[in-house]
């Protein structure tokens with residue numbers, strides 16, 4: 140295992156109206172990007188309950204990306220403003236309990252920013268690759284995994 | 289059976305030997321909050337004057353969460369995989385009579401229509417070394433539930449302080465006897481069990497008659513006392529979680545990933561609103577007074593009827609920890625008082 | 635005490651209240667919550683250094699009074715949670731009559747004598763020993779000795795630790811959690827009709843008391859109380875596993891103060907922090 144090259148697992152929560160469409164645009168424009176991120180489409184960043192982010196880490200994510208519409212562009216007008224305020228708390232909470240909040244990334248990517256999406260995703264993947272795996276939950280999961288004989 | 293003399297040094301050596309031979313050695317934690325498996329003989333806490341730990345030792349027989357089996361997807365079927373068998377022998381030191389007696393009491397429900405192999409295995413693998421208790425505060429009432437600070441119920445070996453540094457160690461069960469003969473290097477000096485002076489141990493006064501309490505419960509399913517109690521209680525179930533005899537559990541399936549998972553048995557409690565909530569939304573115990581009535585009735589009426597045991601050892605943990613000081617001892621005294629009044633009224 | 639009883643009696647006699655939530659002593663002279671339904675009941679009311687409970691929790695737990703308002707005896711810190719409940723639209727100001735008490739600190743460990751050492755840490759920083767908001771005010775302020783803030787050093791130590799060290803610290807603490815949810819039940823601000831941890835379809839937080847499930851529960855509860863916790867410390871007091879929950883709440887409270895200069899439960903008319911937003915909120919962490 141030690142020698143195997145570490146490939147990070149990234150979960151990205153993206154809003155339907157901007158970032159998901161932006162990522163789609165990156166695809167249709169055939170922009171090259173790394174494939175470590177699994178996208179989960181949600182209606183709006185306002186819908187991203189921090190418990191989703193915890194779940195992602197529990198399930199083995201080494202990094203999480205959250206992305207939505209630019210301020211004032213939210214399809215539901217204020218979803219991203221509400222979300223932003225929550226993130227200010229949530230990041231510091233993660234840091235306090237020992238989940239390095241620099242493993243949690245945020246971005247605003249609009250429907251037309253296919254290029255920005257690629258830069259963000261590649262940037263996140265590279266940065267998590269550098270940090271190495273997040274081991275906190277890997278240890279705790281042992282408690283509920285089928286023991287290897 | 290024999291009675292031996294053990295010094296603190298003997299006990300330390302014994303603990304050390306047991307740790308080295310693969311035993312899980314369990315002792316009250318240094319902060320007095322719970323029982324813990326120790327890895328160094330220096331962490332062994334044996335003290336008759338200690339307050340009962342905040343959380344009881346039941347987790348070593350009935351863990352707060354325990355895997356029953358694992359499942360794994362195999363094409364269109366599921367394979368079931370047994371949970372790792374627990375064969376590690378364990379020994380518990382420093383348990384008070386209100387701790388040790390809980391084991392035979394709850395054994396009855398775990399061996400009633402179904403034999404709970406998980407519980408039984410652990411009991412079988414455990415040597416319980418009881419310790420006479422010199423604590424007794426206003427929350428204790430072991431003597432009202434048929435026990436006392438020197439009850440040997442549930443112990444395999446039972447220790448009584450002789451001097452500051454020595455204990456008499458009585459052999460109680462066959463299991464205890466076997467254990468002693470396997471560690472004959474430690475158990476050498478014997479004394480006559482009858483010569484031990486237990487007068488020094490203060491026996492708290494009986495606070496209520498459990499029979500009278502039961503008789504009152506038989507007739508007062510509806511009573512304004514319950515309303516009053518339900519009003520104060522916040523339904524936090526701290527009382528059930530710290531209690532040595534509360535044994536309700538919930539069965540859940542928990543995925544590990546999309547192809548496998550486990551079925552687990554988790555502590556649960558009748559003080560929770562959702563404990564009795566039906567899928568339809570109907571809840572027969574929809575208010576806290578009904579839930580608190582269940583707590584008392586289960587312990588002092590239903591369990592007694594079914595198993596001829598009171599489901600309470602009088603340890604007082606539930607009272608000490610209750611955020612709103614619901615005092616089960618006072619409640620039982622009050623019920624006893626009501627029972628007396630109703631007898632004299634008739 | 636006489637003042638408190640007189641006012642309570644008056645409230646019953648003038649039919650202003652249906653019941654009053656206060657404190658009374660049990661037969662061992664220990665102080666516990668007590669609901670008075672009549673002027674006679676109020677004679678049992680007491681208030682002293684052992685009046686630790688935050689009675690505001692009962693405002694969302696007990697049924698509405700059949701007639702009249704709900705009276706409540708409250709310390710300055712408890713009144714913060716009453717104000718918080720009003721700010722969060724859980725109760726109406728008009729539905730409660732607040733009998734504020736001048737408070738001379740409360741105990742930390744209820745089973746030990748009150749003393750400087752055995753004083754709740756929250757009392758050290760208390761700005762509302764004379765409540766800032768009330769309908770009636772009773773009691774007298776005395777000189778008190780302030781306790782040592784033992785948690786401050788722990789907070790500082792935690793702040794200087796690496797992520798891994800912090801994780802290990804909390805792993806050892808959360809391992810002890812038995813998932814009784816006493817922390818939630820005593821909290822005046824955990825009034826959700828269905829708590830997220832009781833939701834089973836889907837199940838977001840494992841119901842098992844595994845360390846993993848305990849992490850999720852304690853993190854989410856701390857998060858739900860972010861910018862809302864008023865620091866009564868009832869959760870930590872109720873926790874049978876004695877997990878230092880106040881550290882989490884305190885940290886989140888500091889975020890509210892440092893980032894937003896906001897203190898929940900201080901002004902009935904102030905919009906809540908977490909239910910609102912400002913277009914200029916900081917976003918230096920967003921790409």
Ligand code: SF4
Pocket residue numbers: 520521522523524525526527528559606609610611612613614
């Ligand atoms: S500990 Fe106290 S408040 Fe909590 S459920 Fe038990 S009796 Fe009620």
Ligand code: SF4
Pocket residue numbers: 527530531532533534587599600601602603604605606607616
């Ligand atoms: S009900 Fe209370 S006193 Fe009785 S055994 Fe349980 S914790 Fe101890």
Ligand code: SF4
Pocket residue numbers: 818823824825826828829830831854855858859
């Ligand atoms: S933990 Fe969260 S969801 Fe649960 S009662 Fe408290 S605020 Fe509500």
Ligand code: SF4
Pocket residue numbers: 715817820821822823824859862863864865866867868869870883
């Ligand atoms: S989280 Fe704890 S300290 Fe904060 S308001 Fe709730 S009970 Fe009080």
Ligand code: SF4
Pocket residue numbers: 810811812813814815816817818852869872873874875876877
């Ligand atoms: S009160 Fe303590 S033990 Fe109970 S759920 Fe809360 S943190 Fe866990």
Ligand code: FES
Pocket residue numbers: 154155156157158182183184185207208213214215216218219
């Ligand atoms: S719809 Fe994109 S953030 Fe609200």
